[in-house]
Amino acid sequence: MSSLLEQTFLQVNIGLLVITTDGTITLCNHYMEDQTSETDLVGRNIFDVYPELPQKWLQRRIESICQLKNSSYINWEQRASLFNFRSSRPITGTQNKMIQNCSLLPILDDENQVSHICITVNDTTATAISQMQLKKTSLRLNEEKKAQQRLIEKLEETKNQLLQSEKMASIGQLAAGVAHEINNPVGFIKSNFNTLKEYAGELNGALDKYNDIIKAMGDVDIEQRIDSINNEHDIEYVTEDISTLLAESFDGISRIEDIVKSLKHFSRADTKEWEEADINEGIENTLKVVAHELKYIAEVEKDLNDLPLVQCLPMQINQVLMNLLVNAGHAIDPERNDGKVLIQTLQKNQQIVIRIQDNGSGIEEKHLVKIFDPFFTTKPIGKGTGLGLSLSYNIIQEHNGEIIVNSTPGEGTCFTITLPISQREAQNV
Ligand SMILES: Nc1ncnc2c1ncn2[C@@H]1O[C@H](COP(=O)(O)OP(=O)(O)O)[C@@H](O)[C@H]1O
């Protein structure tokens, strides 16, 4: 080796080692020597000098290089440290286990056979460390991004719920206002009708007395004239009908009073107050509010059994019931005349169960997993927002309860709500 080449070989800043195919060290530069406490490496076996080398693995590689006469590269990502070297960092002075890129290069003799292998060792510790840090950082960033995404979705969902509950609250206020406004006129209509009923009674009484007087007079001519006046004005029918009309009107008035009462109850301002409420009463009130939605579509059957008072947010539970009842109504084809909605309540240990079952369209299996998602709707714009069930789900969750659905397409759907009677016990479970 010329002196120039030798100087270069010895001093170059990567490890260089030339071995025979059976592993005897032929040449070795300072870099390789500096990394071991051994001296006089030339002539010794590579596996004695560097016992950390994976012997079998390296021998197989050398064999394949001899056969194929190809170079072989060992990237740090495959095998981080072939040689057990140290890498010192110039600035901090810290020492790390060296991460390295190595290569095995075939050296051919005159007969074009591989007689030696040149091993190079290139310190990639700094690059590898920064790459690993980068990878870690990017993983962390990705995680953070996902968490933020989830947060955004949650915020969006919460915003929608807020919007919805805001809407419900304003509908509630509106209903309360309307109920109040209706109350007054209904009050004086009722009182006027009572007076009218009295007056009608007085008039009837007076007419009866006139008739008695005329009969007593025995004047046939006058009797005939009175009869013809009575016929002309249909007096017999009118007197009879007045009391029917009055009875019907009183019935109407008490129905208005009923609706006003349930509207008031339904829209109580204290929406966020936990109360001990009668769920059956809640169902009756809600039914009055949604009656117009269901009246021409389905027959509503009730099987409301005795329930203890349930600790709940009554307004919110009413809202859930309303959503379910309106959905049931939507699921039934108004053309058919055997639509049915069954509402059932019962107590089961420390819980109460509410079932709302319809014989409507049912829910396709592929939709079943989605119906509680916000914005999932199969209804046309204007008819469905896709928020009813998602909101209901959250309300029931807030009550530590459960809402589940069973549905058969073409046969109908049944929603079952389970609510703990007492929240304290529910939380202790
Ligand atoms: N009783 C039911 N029968 C059939 N499908 C139903 C019933 N209740 C809910 N669904 C389905 O679930 C979807 C979501 O319901 P919901 O959250 O109340 O939103 P919306 O009623 O506004 O569509 C409905 O669009 C409908 O496809």
Ligand SMILES: [Mg+2]
């Ligand atoms: Mg709905």
